[in-house]
Amino acid sequence: MAGIKLDTLTKSYADTQVLHHITAEIEDGEFVVIVGPSGCGKSTLLRMVAGLETVSSGDVYIGDKRVNDLEPADRDIAMVFQNYALYPHMSVRQNMAYGLKIRKLAKDEINRRVQDAADILEIGQYLDRKPRQLSGGQRQRVAMGRAIVRDPQVFLFDEPLSNLDAKLRVQMRLEIRKLQKRLGVTSIFVTHDQVEAMTLGDRLMVLNGGYVEQFGTPIELYERPASVFVAGFIGSPAMNFIPSTATNGTVSMPNGISLDTGQDVSGPVLLGVRPEHLTPDATGHFKMTIEMLEHLGGVTLLHGTLAGTDLQIVASLNGITQHIVGEELTLSAPTYNLHLFDPETEKRIGA
Ligand code: ADP
Numbered sequence: 001m002a003g004i005k006l007d008t009l010t011k012s013y014a015d016t017q018v019l020h021h022i023t024a025e026i027e028d029g030e031f032v033v034i035v036g037p038s039g040c041g042k043s044t045l046l047r048m049v050a051g052l053e054t055v056s057s058g059d060v061y062i063g064d065k066r067v068n069d070l071e072p073a074d075r076d077i078a079m080v081f082q083n084y085a086l087y088p089h090m091s092v093r094q095n096m097a098y099g100l101k102i103r104k105l106a107k108d109e110i111n112r113r114v115q116d117a118a119d120i121l122e123i124g125q126y127l128d129r130k131p132r133q134l135s136g137g138q139r140q141r142v143a144m145g146r147a148i149v150r151d152p153q154v155f156l157f158d159e160p161l162s163n164l165d166a167k168l169r170v171q172m173r174l175e176i177r178k179l180q181k182r183l184g185v186t187s188i189f190v191t192h193d194q195v196e197a198m199t200l201g202d203r204l205m206v207l208n209g210g211y212v213e214q215f216g217t218p219i220e221l222y223e224r225p226a227s228v229f230v231a232g233f234i235g236s237p238a239m240n241f242i243p244s245t246a247t248n249g250t251v252s253m254p255n256g257i258s259l260d261t262g263q264d265v266s267g268p269v270l271l272g273v274r275p276e277h278l279t280p281d282a283t284g285h286f287k288m289t290i291e292m293l294e295h296l297g298g299v300t301l302l303h304g305t306l307a308g309t310d311l312q313i314v315a316s317l318n319g320i321t322q323h324i325v326g327e328e329l330t331l332s333a334p335t336y337n338l339h340l341f342d343p344e345t346e347k348r349i350g351a
Contacts, residue, residue: 002028002062002063002064002076002153002154002186003025003026003027003028003030003063003186004025004026004049004060004061004062004154004186004188005024005025005026005059005060005061006022006023006024006025006026006045006049006058006059006060006061007023007058007059007060007061008021008022008023008057008058008059009021009022009023009045009048009055009057009058009059009060010022010055010056010057010058011041011044011045011048011053011055011056011210012056017056017210018041018044018210019041019044019045019048019210020210020211021058022045022058022212023212024205024212024215026186026188026203027186028186029184029185029186030186030187030202030203031177031180031181031187031189031200031201031202032187032188032189032201032202032203032204032205033188033189033190033191033196033197033200033201033203033204033205034046034188034189034190034191034204034205034207035190035191035192035193035194035196035197035201035204035205035206035207035233036192036206036207036208036213036233037192037208037233038192040207040208040209040210041207041209041210042190042191042192042207043158043159043190045190045207046156046158046188046190047158048060049062049077049154049156049188050072050075050077050079050156051067051070051071051072051074051075051077052072055068062075062076062077062153062154063153075154076152076153076154077152077153077154077155077156078146078147078148078150078152078154078155078156079147079155079156079157079158080143080144080146080147080155080156080157080158080160081143081158081160082158082159082160082162082163083163084131084139084140084142084143084163085143086131086139086142086143086146087131088130088131088132089130090130090131091127091128091129091130092123092126092127092128092129092130092131092134092142092145093114093127093128095131095142095146096114096117096118096127096142096145096146096149097110097111097114097149098146099146099149099150100113100114100149100150110149113149113151114127114145114149116149117145117148117149118145120145120148120179120182121141121142121144121145121148121179122141123138123141123142123145126138126142136163136164136165136168137164137168137171137172140160140161140164140172141175143160144160144176144179148179148183152185153185153186154185154186154187154188155180155185155186155187155188156187156188157176157187157188157189157190158190159190159191159192160172160176160189161173161176161191161196162191169196173196173199173200174199176189176200177199177200189201194233194234194235194236195236197218198218198221198222198234199218201217201218202217203215203216203217204216204217204218204221204234206221206229206230206233206234208229208233213226213227213229213230214226214227214230218234221234222234222235224348224351225239225272225339225348226347226348227341227346227347227348228241228270228272228341228346229346231272231339231341231348235274235276237275237301237314237316238314239272239273239274239275239339240272240273240274240275240278240313240314241270241271241272241341242254242270242271242272242273242306242311242313243268243269243270243271243311243343244268244269244270244271245267245268245269246261246263246265246266246267246268246269246340247266248264248265248266249261249262249263249264249265249266249350251269251271251338251340253271253285253306253309254306254308254309254311255287255306255307255308255309256308257285257287258285259285259338260335261335261338261340261350262335263340263349263350263351264350265340265349265350268342268343268344269340269341269342269343269349270340270341270342270343270346271338271339271340272338272339272340272341273286273333273337273338273339274333274337275301275313275314275315275316276299276316277333277334277337278315278316278317278331278332278333279317279331279332279333280317280329280330280331281330281331281332282330283330283332284330284331284332284333285332286306286313286315286330286331286332286333287306287307287308287328287329287330287331288302288304288305288306288307288313288315288328288329288330288331289304289305289307289326289327289328289329290302290303290304290323290324290325290326290327290328290329291303291304291305291325292304292325293321293323293324293325295320297320298318298319299316299317299318299319300316300317300319300320300321300323301314301315301316302314302315302316302317302321302323302329304329307328315329315331
């Protein structure tokens, strides 16, 4: 087993820099998810760890070994791709055994490893089928099996669940999480889906435009987002932002209502509050005019404007509510759940 170290990694294509000074340490056995919108550099970063892309500057270490100049096959990694990359003319057994055959492992050892992986993944009964005779979820398991038999130091996953339907995705992501914990193999998983990232990762690296916005546990990212980007990206519906002015921590909103945030901050701020932290409270400071209700069963989303402004805000209330369109509702949020950001740098300010 081994950890992974990324040391001031950059990547440029011609004169376009797509990754900027990525520095991170991934611990032995840790499951790290790289998450961010399309085009932010996730795949490029993963492919640099795999050795499928060259590094423009900086270093990649797997364990104590600097691997910049090693071929993918010599890095002791196994990669699971979105399109499974299974050989159509080979059986499941042959697909799983192929990489081991190339490495000239003994036949008995190959059979043992394939059987072990098939048992773990519960695909023993499909070993003699061809990939086309399998469902999407079964193919995904075979792709995992091919990674497991290699007994690598590191698993790299490149959006492996994106071709599955919603229900299967949820099931497979739980399976991958359990499997990774059981095998204890250091893993990096790339996805653009924040829910997938939150449920899978011990820690998440949030990338935006080739920069690391934040690297932390799901709870750190949710409770203390380091930037407007992270605050808006993690959590659904997204956090509300209200451009305001702070004076010694008392924030004055555009409708003239002030509230104390308990922070030692003055000047222009973006006040952030998550929809699920707003609750009806006649003594609250957030007055909203309801324009639309979404009944989702477990929660009701109230969409509207901050009273006296044209700022859109959303509140998420538990259960089915009796509120109606046109109603003016007063809400409050715990001080701990108020976030302040610098409107210019968009970085978090205060605690
Ligand atoms: P993501 O995986 O987050 O969607 P990528 O890592 O695929 O993002 O791409 C990051 C950026 O690098 C994008 O702007 C993309 O257009 C650019 N890019 C990726 N591969 C190449 C390439 N071979 N040549 C030039 N630009 C590339």
